[in-house]
Amino acid sequence: xxxxxxxxxxxxxxxxxxxxxxxxxxxxxxxxxxxxxxxxxxxxxxxxxxxxxxxxxxxxxxxxxxxxxxxxxxxxxxxxxxxxxxxxxxxxxxxxxxxxxxxxxxxxxxxxxxxxxxxxxxxxxxxxxxxxxxxxxxxxxxxxxxxx
Amino acid sequence: xxxxxxxxxxxxxxxxxxxxxxxxxxxxxxxxxxxxxxxxxxxxxxxxxxxxxxxxxxxxxxxxxxxxxxxxxxxxxxxxxxxxxxxxxxxxxxxxxxxxxxxxxxxxxxxxxxxxxxxxxxxxxxxxxxxxxxxxxxxxxxxxxxxx
Numbered sequence: 001x002x003x004x005x006x007x008x009x010x011x012x013x014x015x016x017x018x019x020x021x022x023x024x025x026x027x028x029x030x031x032x033x034x035x036x037x038x039x040x041x042x043x044x045x046x047x048x049x050x051x052x053x054x055x056x057x058x059x060x061x062x063x064x065x066x067x068x069x070x071x072x073x074x075x076x077x078x079x080x081x082x083x084x085x086x087x088x089x090x091x092x093x094x095x096x097x098x099x100x101x102x103x104x105x106x107x108x109x110x111x112x113x114x115x116x117x118x119x120x121x122x123x124x125x126x127x128x129x130x131x132x133x134x135x136x137x138x139x140x141x142x143x144x145x146x147x148x
Numbered sequence: 149x150x151x152x153x154x155x156x157x158x159x160x161x162x163x164x165x166x167x168x169x170x171x172x173x174x175x176x177x178x179x180x181x182x183x184x185x186x187x188x189x190x191x192x193x194x195x196x197x198x199x200x201x202x203x204x205x206x207x208x209x210x211x212x213x214x215x216x217x218x219x220x221x222x223x224x225x226x227x228x229x230x231x232x233x234x235x236x237x238x239x240x241x242x243x244x245x246x247x248x249x250x251x252x253x254x255x256x257x258x259x260x261x262x263x264x265x266x267x268x269x270x271x272x273x274x275x276x277x278x279x280x281x282x283x284x285x286x287x288x289x290x291x292x293x294x295x296x
Contacts, residue, residue: 051220052211053243054202063200072199087267088243091236095201115263119235 005037007080007102011131014080014104017044017057018138024049028138031057031081033065033074033098040077041065057081058089062096074098082135084111084128090119102127104135153185155228155250159279162228162252165192165205166286172197176286179205179229181213181222181246188225189213205229206237210244222246230283232259232276238267250275252283 003009010032017030021044033041043060047053058081066072078100085093085103090112093101101124112119117126151157158180165178169192181189191208195201206229214220226248233241233251238260241249249272260267265274 047220051218052214053220054207054211054240059202063202066200070199072195072201086239086243088236088239091234091239092202095234095236 007127007130010034010039010078010080011082011102011104013039013042014082015131015134015138017042018082018135021045021057022138022142028142029057029081029083031061031079033061033077033079035065035069035074035077040068054088056086056089058085059092062092062098066096072096078102082131083107083139084113086110087112087115087119093124094119094121097121098124100125100127102130104129104131105139106132155275155278158182158187158226158228159230159250159252161187161190162230163279163282163286165190166230166283169193169205170286170290176290177205177229177231179209179227181209181225181227183213183217183222183225188216202236204234204237206233207240210240210246214244220244226250230279231255231287232261234258235260235263235267241272242267242269245269246272248273248275250278252277252279253287254280 013032014030018028022028026045026048029045031043032039041061041064043057045057046055065074074096076099080102082104084107161180162178166176170176174193174196177193179191180187189209189212191205193205194203213222222244224247228250230252232255
């Protein structure tokens with residue numbers, strides 16, 4: 001059963017963001033940031049429409065969450081993201097002192113976990129695999145359409 | 149002798165950006181991005197005034213350069229930055245396929261070189277140490293004032 005404040009509930013919200021990215025012809029990755037069981041930021045990958053490699057879902061969400069909180073640190077916050085963060089995003093999450101990172105699908109090529117957990121802040125906890133199949137399906141579908 | 153288009157000329161411009169950061173009570177790091185001997189982006193650290201951990205000089209410069217060029221890739225461009233980029237910024241520079249990175253002072257605590265050169269794109273070349281003393285002096289002065 002999915003309760004309102006479960007990890008699954010928030011990951012589903014991140015998946016909705018990934019679907020928005022698909023509709024905008026962006027690589028489908030979505031993210032939400034949660035504080036006290038409330039979504040304070042939501043974003044999807046916008047690298048193509050902004051022509052900006054820094055416009056990953058996680059980066060936009062970190063900036064939006066800090067703006068919402070009025071401070072640059074995201075202590076006590078959880079990031080839910082549909083794909084394993086890359087090195088750039090892991091670096092930003094380290095700077096932000098985020099409390100917890102929950103990601104769905106692994107990114108074996110570009111994911112930060114290639115470097116172990118050391119790219120994140122020592123206090124940050126990590127969970128992975130939730131809704132992995134759904135995230136992989138939306139990514140696979142996107143790249144298959146691109147190839148055809 | 150410093151010629152107009154030397155590395156030293158462009159690093160001096162990055163230092164001017166670092167000085168602007170000092171005047172705004174930001175950790176003094178400055179950057180410029182050069183394409184065909186022309187500065188197409190200049191930026192300094194703005195993490196405090198924007199309350200945003202992602203607002204490092206390099207990140208702002210990458211976004212500005214892509215905006216100037218009208219495309220997200222910075223092939224053929226050189227980044228001059230007064231301090232060794234962190235992991236987040238190295239990740240962004242990787243995504244941008246930047247041709248060359250020239251940094252002044254080392255950052256032994258947070259610099260990307262702790263992980264070797266693998267965080268940057270395989271085609272990116274790296275130079276360091278130019279104006280290292282000047283950059284370290286401005287950083288030291290900033291943190292000493294902060295402590296007093």
